[in-house]
Amino acid sequence: MKHLSPGAFVAVALAVLTAGVAVAQAPSPPASPAPAKVEAGPACADCHDEAKIFAGNPHMRAFSVAHKDASGNAVCATCHGDGTKHMEAGGDKTLIRTLHGRTGAATCATCHKQSTERSSFMTGVHASSEAVNCLSCHAIHKPDAKQANLLVSEPTQLCATCHQDAASSFRTLPYAHRLKPGALSCVSCHDPHGRAYKHAVKETRAGEPGCVSCHSQVRGPFVFPHVTGVAGDCSSCHLPHGSSYPHQLQKSTVASLCLECHSSLSSGTLGSQPPSFHNISLPRYRNCTTCHVAVHGSQRSPQLLK
């Protein structure tokens, strides 16, 4: 099939006449009689709905600004390569760069190097395998229109398609963050392009756990820190995805949590031993945080008492 159908040309001509859109000139003029009076080469839009709805795509916007070109075909070429031969052949699939799966995703890396979180796109935890790559999460042509960033779907829903266990803890455990689209999602805490190191958890620019951007009351720096660099990070004591225990704690009681590290019983303890007046058999001493209220760090008390 060498020629474009007259119907396709009517469509282009109409688009040009009604919308006043300039259609890009393809190198080879059409051989079939064009019913419209305007001179127009074949356009991707003649045959592909993808082109008709591309105007709102960030790739189109960026391209139009850079090239002062609002037509159509040229922007497609930035990813699919030159489509002239493909059009001349009436849409021969072997004459155009198809972009599915991992090899398709490799095209993205020609322009996208680093995410706004400063992670390298191609070395991240989801970088590039057949199982998961840019196109598992981003849809250039059919994104969920309600989401920014050309996402396939709302982030939590998207992550849940592969991480069912993580996603279900939020729903099934009694003490958990309540995920809500637009307010709190998996990407509130994770950088989807981040490195496997530390489970791709977000950090602030100062290297603190990203948690403190919402929980500013536990944010340092403290004169007497307990958390960062001392008692580990937030996950030493909390289960971020949800817990069976109040305050999303790792342990059923505060005392059992503290005594994991502050105990004379086990040899490899991290922290100091509570002074001997702490009689753990008395209920009064078991709720450590009634006295050690500044459990996340203190400006005034080395014993975290205020």
Ligand code: HEC
């Ligand atoms: C004359 C109609 C026509 C025009 C014009 C046309 N195509 Fe196609 N295109 C087709 C047909 C037919 C197929 C094959 C569809 C199939 O086999 O499923 C195709 C396939 C494709 C595919 C592969 C789809 C896949 O399965 O991955 C891409 C990408 C593509 N076209 C891009 C373009 C681009 C970019 C332009 C503009 C430069 C363009 N096409 C212009 C008819 C056309």
Ligand code: HEC
């Ligand atoms: C930013 C890169 C990019 C640009 C620009 C782009 N595409 Fe695509 N296109 C893709 C990727 C990636 C796929 C494969 C999607 C997949 O497999 O999930 C694709 C798939 C397609 C398909 C096949 C759709 C299908 O359902 O299999 C067609 C047709 C197509 N593009 C046409 C176009 C046209 C026409 C333009 C210009 C208006 C264009 N593309 C611009 C990246 C791009």
Ligand code: HEC
């Ligand atoms: C030819 C260069 C180029 C290629 C190839 C390319 N992009 Fe883009 N992409 C851009 C530009 C430029 C922008 C617009 C950035 C802006 O608006 O700040 C953009 C925007 C985006 C955005 C939206 C970001 C935002 O801030 O809204 C996403 C998501 C994206 N690209 C993903 C992809 C994926 C996935 C691929 C591979 C299929 C890809 N891009 C291929 C250049 C490219």
Ligand code: HEC
């Ligand atoms: C596991 C899913 C997933 C994969 C795989 C993925 N992304 Fe993303 N991407 C997202 C999500 C979710 C966002 C929105 C992040 C947010 O809202 O904080 C995003 C945002 C973006 C943005 C805009 C914000 C920014 O940081 O620049 C670009 C560009 C982008 N992704 C490109 C890519 C490219 C290129 C690849 C492949 C190397 C890729 N993504 C792979 C899920 C993914």
Ligand code: HEC
């Ligand atoms: C298409 C499937 C897929 C999607 C969608 C997906 N992931 Fe993944 N994810 C994987 C695979 C595969 C790995 C690497 C193997 C592993 O460790 O389980 C991984 C690894 C991870 C890890 C590191 C695990 C570890 O043990 O350190 C985190 C964190 C993660 N993903 C979070 C997310 C988040 C957040 C989203 C949504 C933005 C998401 N994933 C979407 C497939 C996916």
Ligand code: HEC
């Ligand atoms: C409140 C912050 C937060 C939210 C929200 C969150 N995560 Fe996590 N996630 C973490 C932290 C912190 C870790 C590391 C835990 C550790 O160090 O033991 C982690 C670990 C993980 C891991 C690797 C370990 C494991 O449990 O398998 C995966 C996979 C993961 N998260 C996926 C998800 C998915 C999917 C979602 C959304 C349904 C999500 N996370 C939401 C903070 C969060």
Ligand code: HEC
């Ligand atoms: C050494 C253990 C430990 C570490 C590490 C820790 N927490 Fe806590 N956290 C607790 C305990 C115990 C409670 C319950 C306090 C109580 O009983 O009053 C708590 C309570 C909380 C609360 C609810 C009460 C409040 O103060 O608002 C939040 C929010 C919280 N932690 C966030 C964090 C974050 C974010 C981090 C990391 C920056 C972190 N925690 C690190 C032990 C810890």
Ligand code: HEC
């Ligand atoms: C996007 C904001 C946000 C981020 C990021 C965030 N949280 Fe939360 N967190 C909340 C909100 C809001 C609540 C209140 C409970 C709810 O409704 O989800 C909460 C509740 C908690 C609680 C229970 C407090 C109590 O009084 O019982 C703990 C503990 C906690 N978060 C720890 C963390 C840790 C650890 C991280 C980092 C891994 C983190 N949070 C990241 C918003 C956030």
Ligand code: HEC
């Ligand atoms: C993950 C281990 C860990 C957990 C759990 C933990 N701590 Fe600590 N804590 C430490 C370390 C390490 C220090 C620094 C003390 C040192 O250098 O020996 C410390 C310091 C302290 C101090 C300051 C006095 C001193 O010895 O320097 C107090 C008080 C304290 N912790 C109380 C608590 C309480 C109360 C809990 C339970 C809510 C708790 N800790 C949970 C590891 C932990």
Ligand code: HEC
């Ligand atoms: C009734 C109040 C109270 C309760 C409850 C309590 N403490 Fe203390 N704790 C103190 C006081 C007061 C000090 C400071 C003693 C000093 O300065 O000599 C202290 C000191 C400590 C120290 C610091 C020792 C050092 O070397 O400086 C640790 C560790 C400690 N407590 C752990 C715990 C743990 C773990 C629990 C819960 C099992 C707990 N405390 C419960 C009042 C309490």
